[in-house]
Amino acid sequence: MLTKLQDLIQSKLCQYEPDSAHALTSPKEFSHIPNKTVLFGQPNKDVKSKAKRIGIVFSGGPAPGGHDVLVGILSHLRKGDELIGFIGGFGGMLNGQYFLIDAADKDLLEGTAGFDYLGTDRTKISSDEQFEIIRNLVSDLSLNALIVVGGDDSNTNAFYLSQALGDECAVIGVPKTIDGDLKRPPYLNVTFGFHTATQHYSRQVTNLKIDAQATGKYFHMVKLMGRSASHVVLEVAHQTEPHACLLAEEVMKNAWGLIDVIDYFVDAISTRIAAKKPYGVMIFPEGLVEVIPEIKAYINGDDSLLKDAYYKLGLRGGFVNNIMRDSHGNVNLSLIPLETILIDCLTARLKTIKNGDKATFVAHFYGYEGRSSQPTDFDVNYSRVLGKTAYELVLSNQTGMIAGLKNDGHTLQPCGIPLVCMLDFDLSKDRFIIKKELVNCLSDEYLHYIQNKGNWTLSDIGFPRKPVFDSPTIF
Numbered sequence: 001m002l003t004k005l006q007d008l009i010q011s012k013l014c015q016y017e018p019d020s021a022h023a024l025t026s027p028k029e030f031s032h033i034p035n036k037t038v039l040f041g042q043p044n045k046d047v048k049s050k051a052k053r054i055g056i057v058f059s060g061g062p063a064p065g066g067h068d069v070l071v072g073i074l075s076h077l078r079k080g081d082e083l084i085g086f087i088g089g090f091g092g093m094l095n096g097q098y099f100l101i102d103a104a105d106k107d108l109l110e111g112t113a114g115f116d117y118l119g120t121d122r123t124k125i126s127s128d129e130q131f132e133i134i135r136n137l138v139s140d141l142s143l144n145a146l147i148v149v150g151g152d153d154s155n156t157n158a159f160y161l162s163q164a165l166g167d168e169c170a171v172i173g174v175p176k177t178i179d180g181d182l183k184r185p186p187y188l189n190v191t192f193g194f195h196t197a198t199q200h201y202s203r204q205v206t207n208l209k210i211d212a213q214a215t216g217k218y219f220h221m222v223k224l225m226g227r228s229a230s231h232v233v234l235e236v237a238h239q240t241e242p243h244a245c246l247l248a249e250e251v252m253k254n255a256w257g258l259i260d261v262i263d264y265f266v267d268a269i270s271t272r273i274a275a276k277k278p279y280g281v282m283i284f285p286e287g288l289v290e291v292i293p294e295i296k297a298y299i300n301g302d303d304s305l306l307k308d309a310y311y312k313l314g315l316r317g318g319f320v321n322n323i324m325r326d327s328h329g330n331v332n333l334s335l336i337p338l339e340t341i342l343i344d345c346l347t348a349r350l351k352t353i354k355n356g357d358k359a360t361f362v363a364h365f366y367g368y369e370g371r372s373s374q375p376t377d378f379d380v381n382y383s384r385v386l387g388k389t390a391y392e393l394v395l396s397n398q399t400g401m402i403a404g405l406k407n408d409g410h411t412l413q414p415c416g417i418p419l420v421c422m423l424d425f426d427l428s429k430d431r432f433i434i435k436k437e438l439v440n441c442l443s444d445e446y447l448h449y450i451q452n453k454g455n456w457t458l459s460d461i462g463f464p465r466k467p468v469f470d471s472p473t474i475f
């Protein structure tokens, strides 16, 4: 897979041909918008199009590979083309903060971690005034195109911007997020950043398993980043075989409450204690707080269910924490100390169980550092392909598209996917948005996980060590 990606980067992709065979469907409200997927690979009839001035903005949380998106573009700019970087996400863009990127910076950026070359934020362009500011900026800078590197919210933003800017300035998205919840198989199977983050977390979880086994005294409760969708935890579970693991989608499917969740972990812990293994590693996503009804109600301002559950567990009082939201209205899940909440509940529950006092817990949260770790070869190469593809879409005079890499299991082909085909109507927001793709409970990955997780409870790491995967299992 990596070799194929590298070959693609070397290959000449300055060509495209729309392929109606791959037309996708868009909501009928947007049926006036062409929805043809663009596949690259055929001779381009328009390679001599005039020089382009392209803006680029990072939006949302950082993801490893962001700098290589820039490299993918900078490596292919034609004479006269210019790339303008907006500083600090859409917030910075609204404040007119930008600079002309020097093509020579490509050498500094290659394979580097982080989003810090440009910076990022979570500002959403929603008011008429904000659209007007962007329109004026685009016109003042004579921008031919704006490339938005972001996740579901940011690409929803990109769609509405493409509508607002019309023919004046093309808007192209690049799919980013460590959460891996922005997909459109087979055109877009994974976002850049997912592989690096899950490899990083997998290494940390494996290290904990080794340490726990060597010392034999702690149960490590590990919360992993990943908002509503549990792709990160699922991938890490496949790679590390934790002693216990829960996905948000699994909790939803089982319609579990807080006490069911606690009982699941208590069961795994007591099984290990009974087997004279009073140690272990358990993983779960930060997004559990959105699906455990008691905690969800608490976030929405009603603490009665949580108080009830705490009372049943023998705990008194709720937890105190400010629930913060970003400018998209999303709760900042990473700041909710779910790992300590679970440990408090587990400790209370285990008091009622034989030998339960043998469990000593350590809380962990692996999140931010994974988003900014050194990109894997997969993410370096993939991000460059996506960057180059976005640039090709600009050269091909496309707008309202997101860059993709079609993978039909045999061949890889860069492509552009119309953002309009990714929209769904969201009743709570009363608008069309790109929805997060949750883990599919009928998928092979999920079924493999469900079939095997019971066997992982008592298994420990031995020799030889299991190698980490070369490319994401979902690609």
Ligand code: FBP
Pocket (backbone or CB within 6 Å): 059, 060, 061, 062, 063, 122, 151, 152, 176, 177, 178, 179, 225, 226, 227, 286, 326, 332, 333, 334, 371
């Ligand atoms: P994006 O969807 O913007 O890529 O961000 C994902 C994420 O890394 C989540 O996993 C996490 O909940 C969130 O960002 C935390 O972001 P913040 O930087 O706002 O605390």
